[in-house]
Amino acid sequence: MAKKKISESTIRRLSLYYRALSVLEKENHQTVSSKELAKREKLTPAQVRKDLSFFGSFGTRGLGYPVAELRNQVASILGINRLWKVALFGVGNIGSALVSYKEFARQGFRIVKLFDNDQRKIGSNHKGIIISDVRNMNKEIAEANVEIAVIAVPATVAQYIVDDVVDHGIKAILNFAPINLKVPDDVYLRNENMSMELEYLSFAMVNNHTQKRPKV
Amino acid sequence: MAKKKISESTIRRLSLYYRALSVLEKENHQTVSSKELAKREKLTPAQVRKDLSFFGSFGTRGLGYPVAELRNQVASILGINRLWKVALFGVGNIGSALVSYKEFARQGFRIVKLFDNDQRKIGSNHKGIIISDVRNMNKEIAEANVEIAVIAVPATVAQYIVDDVVDHGIKAILNFAPINLKVPDDVYLRNENMSMELEYLSFAMVNNHTQKRPKV
DNA sequence: CTCGGTTTGTGAACGTTTTCACATGTTTCC
DNA sequence: GGAAACATGTGAAAACGTTCACAAACCGAG
Ligand SMILES: NC(=O)c1ccc[n+]([C@@H]2O[C@H](COP(=O)([O-])OP(=O)(O)OC[C@H]3O[C@@H](n4cnc5c(N)ncnc54)[C@H](O)[C@@H]3O)[C@@H](O)[C@H]2O)c1
Ligand SMILES: NC(=O)c1ccc[n+]([C@@H]2O[C@H](COP(=O)([O-])OP(=O)(O)OC[C@H]3O[C@@H](n4cnc5c(N)ncnc54)[C@H](O)[C@@H]3O)[C@@H](O)[C@H]2O)c1
Numbered sequence: 449m450a451k452k453k454i455s456e457s458t459i460r461r462l463s464l465y466y467r468a469l470s471v472l473e474k475e476n477h478q479t480v481s482s483k484e485l486a487k488r489e490k491l492t493p494a495q496v497r498k499d500l501s502f503f504g505s506f507g508t509r510g511l512g513y514p515v516a517e518l519r520n521q522v523a524s525i526l527g528i529n530r531l532w533k534v535a536l537f538g539v540g541n542i543g544s545a546l547v548s549y550k551e552f553a554r555q556g557f558r559i560v561k562l563f564d565n566d567q568r569k570i571g572s573n574h575k576g577i578i579i580s581d582v583r584n585m586n587k588e589i590a591e592a593n594v595e596i597a598v599i600a601v602p603a604t605v606a607q608y609i610v611d612d613v614v615d616h617g618i619k620a621i622l623n624f625a626p627i628n629l630k631v632p633d634d635v636y637l638r639n640e641n642m643s644m645e646l647e648y649l650s651f652a653m654v655n656n657h658t659q660k661r662p663k664v
Numbered sequence: 665m666a667k668k669k670i671s672e673s674t675i676r677r678l679s680l681y682y683r684a685l686s687v688l689e690k691e692n693h694q695t696v697s698s699k700e701l702a703k704r705e706k707l708t709p710a711q712v713r714k715d716l717s718f719f720g721s722f723g724t725r726g727l728g729y730p731v732a733e734l735r736n737q738v739a740s741i742l743g744i745n746r747l748w749k750v751a752l753f754g755v756g757n758i759g760s761a762l763v764s765y766k767e768f769a770r771q772g773f774r775i776v777k778l779f780d781n782d783q784r785k786i787g788s789n790h791k792g793i794i795i796s797d798v799r800n801m802n803k804e805i806a807e808a809n810v811e812i813a814v815i816a817v818p819a820t821v822a823q824y825i826v827d828d829v830v831d832h833g834i835k836a837i838l839n840f841a842p843i844n845l846k847v848p849d850d851v852y853l854r855n856e857n858m859s860m861e862l863e864y865l866s867f868a869m870v871n872n873h874t875q876k877r878p879k880v
Numbered sequence: 881c882t883c884g885g886t887t888t889g890t891g892a893a894c895g896t897t898t899t900c901a902c903a904t905g906t907t908t909c910c
Numbered sequence: 911g912g913a914a915a916c917a918t919g920t921g922a923a924a925a926c927g928t929t930c931a932c933a934a935a936c937c938g939a940g
Contacts (some may be wrong), residue, residue, distance in 0.1 A: 463860040469698030510906035545757040620865040638861040644679040645854040647837040654743030725888040726936035
């Protein structure tokens with residue numbers, strides 16, 4: 449596929465465009481200008497146009513972008529115009545919350561497998577999904593065609609789980625444990641680090657940090 | 665205070681240094697080199713040295729950085745060498761999970777108030793904290809000296825809550841709702857957007873994106 | 881007390897991302 | 911049909927962040 453080098457920031461902003469376009473579509477807008485799109489996500493019009501221009505020409509001069517069509521285009525670029533099967537490891541506090549998170553499903557991420565090692569949880573039905581024994585991941589990941597793993601186990605065991613998950617062919621991991629996981633080069637890994645955001649706020653307050661528009 | 669312009673990336677990396685230094689201290693290391701610190705968080709030694717140099721000279725040439733001392737310094741820079749009182753709005757799936765998140769407390773963020781508008785929840789004891797009626801936030805935020813608000817209510821009502829919270833003098837907000845909140849310029853706002861990370865993974869897989877080291 | 885081995889701290893070079901600015905094209909309205 | 915208003919797409923400039931490369935400083939051994 450396309451080999452151009454798209455920056456991480458651009459990809460993250462595509463998520464924002466997608467979100468804004470979904471709202472615009474629900475509000476029955478036919479077209480939207482880069483100016484309006486930028487305003488809705490606190491970006492600049494030039495940024496919006498530049499980002500989109502990496503992937504093609506979607507707009508009409510003098511008029512703007514067709515909302516519904518652009519939304520589809522962005523979905524297609526992000527790869528969320530399809531279903532992704534997700535397995536979740538660790539059905540504890542945060543894991544349970546994630547299972548109930550509607551936004552994931554709405555964007556094509558379907559949690560189809562739950563794994564834990566707690567005998568009291570294994571076999572029970574959680575929001576319509578039976579929690580599996582993590583020791584069976586081998587068989588069950590393959591059977592269910594899982595492509596993405598979400599890690600929500602304690603930090604102390606996260607690396608072990610990830611090693612196993614990688615062994616079983618998973619190439620994309622979203623990690624909630626506050627630890628730097630080691631994965632092979634061909635595995636995509638993203639970390640969700642909530643402390644980091646709070647620490648950013650703390651830093652800003654203590655230092656009267658004159659913030660630019662946040663990256664996200 | 666310091667008016668130098670520190671980049672967002674640097675601040676985020678400080679969180680990583682803090683985390684790594686905490687582990688190193690627990691492992692009884694006396695000193696650590698920029699090389700080792702970089703390795704532990706998948707960064708480069710030059711990056712580590714440059715970041716720290718914005719705030720002072722903490723190391724010894726030929727030897728490295730004193731672990732315990734640097735950890736304190738970083739904590740002080742980040743402003744987490746003190747207690748921050750936090751109020752959480754919306755004690756639902758994600759809100760409940762956050763209350764139980766030990767990492768926050770460990771870094772000085774103490775959730776002291778829970779607010780909801782569900783009569784069945786108000787008054788009940790959740791992990792040692794009585795859930796308050798969100799309509800009483802006026803009195804209770806002031807009484808408890810809350811300085812940070814965490815927003816975990818549905819996206820549809822998030823802006824209303826934030827408007828109130830800002831009216832009551834809060835200057836720092838961590839938002840989990842997938843929406844772009846409007847706040848005055850002097851209020852710090854950070855967003856936690858989990859869909860964004862999954863979408864990044866999706867994009868990477870669909871485009872065979874050759875990833876650099878992730879920003880975080 | 882000197883030498884060899886290390887590792888910091890930092891300007892300067894480099895690379896990447898953002899912003900600017902405008903030519904180009906479309907629509908609207910008289 | 912022409913003029914005014916609007917808005918995209920994009921090279922070029924500017925801003926920003928990262929990496930390089932090396933002088934300076936320290937340690938420990940002999
Ligand atoms: N609670 C939060 O709000 C929050 C926020 C951000 C990150 N995190 C991180 O997410 C992770 C989970 O946090 P939590 O609060 O949900 O903890 P938790 O203890 O509630 O949940 C952990 C779950 O993992 C299961 N588990 C333990 N070892 C396992 C193994 N070897 N294989 C499979 N399952 C195993 C446990 O049985 C439990 O169900 C931690 O790394 C935590 O740091 C939590
Ligand atoms: N569940 C997740 O894993 C997850 C992940 C990321 C973001 N989010 C976001 O976090 C928010 C909450 O999600 P959730 O899954 O916990 O939903 P939820 O419905 O379980 O919880 C929402 C809570 O907010 C309370 N609430 C509703 N209106 C309120 C008001 N006006 N004032 C005070 N409290 C009010 C509800 O009573 C409920 O307790 C949503 O915006 C969601 O998009 C959720």
